[in-house]
Amino acid sequence: MSESTGPALVALRGASFAYEEGPDVFAGLDFEVREGRALALLGRNGGGKTTLMRLLSGGLRPQAGTLTAEGVPVAYDRKGLTRLRTTVQLVVQDPDDQLFAASVGQDVSFGPLNLGLSDAEVRSRVAEALAALDITGLADRPTHLLSYGQRKRAAIAGAVAMRPRLLILDEPTAGLDPDGQERLLATLDRLRAGGTTVVMATHDVDLALRWSDDAALLTTAGVHTGPAAPTLARTDLLRRAGLRLPWGVAAAGLLRARGMLAESATGPRTPEELAALTG
Template sequence: MSDPVLVALRGASFAYEDGPTVLKDVDFGIREGHALALLGRNGSGKTTLMRLLSGGLRPRTGKLSLMGQPVSYDRKGLTRLRTTVQLVLQDPDDQLFAASVAQDVSFGPLNLKLPDAEVRARVEEALAALDITALAERPTHLLSYGQRKRTAIAGAIALRPRVLILDEPTAGLDPDGQERLLATLAGLRESGTTVVMATHDVDLALRWADDVALLTPSGAYTGPAAATLARTELLAQAGLRLPWGIAAARLLRAHGLVTDSAPGPRTAEELAALVPPPASGIPVAD
């Protein structure tokens, strides 16, 4: 049995006022428990799609459904949606506004009018999940870029959403910061949060995601990460290149070095496993 679809757009189109149509007749769903990478060229509609899924925008045509039920855009309906689906924008400064980290993370739970004890528990849980407990009282304007990103994500997960949507979460982070963030996302997934990541990095998408969605001028195409990222024609439509792992595997096969028919490795370790060990008895030069 396939995993349930938590949130979905069906036949959805959107155009900004006095602007061209950004998305047209989009069918898109987020399956529970799947890490989903959303890819496409600049202007393909990734940010618009994420805002539609989180209720920040309303489709001009089509509908948004939450756990199989149409979303109503009144206060009650939007509160239900936003406690289930949370969007974290690419620039954390677009979301941080409180004086301290703890105050910022507590905003969502307080807005739900939860009891004080519940608010404190959620803040402590979110700070611990993002490894920023030590920053609780630090003014947000004194945080590093990576710390601000973590604070913005903590504010989202303090609402305990079932779906967390991240817009380019690794952008602007150094390699160590990226690895720490990916480890954090792995922990969130283990705790039951479904994570969606918009990115331009096809190598990261291949390594991290279970599924990928490619936004192209002809529509949105979703499928298993390795198989979908091996579809050269779709990648070209989306303005993307082949992930290095898939390209390397194809080159090795072309030279008869590997016979595995899998689409390609996700990591350097998986690539090494594809290559047969050197034959024994090969003379070594003095």
């Protein structure tokens, strides 16, 4: 997708945050999420990914600086946070930390009900979210009887039912088998096609290269954001973020060295693309 030229969906300006009696996690951080850009957020464990996601979604409040949503500073009162959560939804890594109702349908309906919507509107949103995550048939299933992959989808459906413009996912493919990962990525593609901007925190540099438009690398020196392929080819940044070089970037370098790929050409992001280049 092309770069958005409008205001950022959400942005942190000069944001600082530290946990009680701990060092600064961020100091003077500037970070933004642009509409329509699939963004992968990467960094080492303890590097601040979870803190950043919670700052963006209003779960944490910066101790200095501001959070804006669509250019408007966020107010950390009930009204302001409700407004933010109709724009931004965060889905945590472990679905068991998010699911709590007796059935899938009840869990997905919780957010819309708290918005004070009519029963008809709540039912419509629940049906829409279940269909988007391909779990309509699980509406009456007890959440404790779901498989891990089903619980992941149910947790995401609860966020989708809020119809956010920005969906932030913490390690959404972790713990899924290859088929489950592919199904989830196809679901995310459908959500994006419907106008939802997606941010994904992940340790998987190969997934980030394949899936994202932009990559944000968290290092001890701050955060560097740019187009995915060139950003994930920066060995200096990857080293500081505790990450390895994606195989697709390494393969592109080898192909260029052997004259099989033009310098200006896009390198392979999947095994299928590599086979097409070398076949």
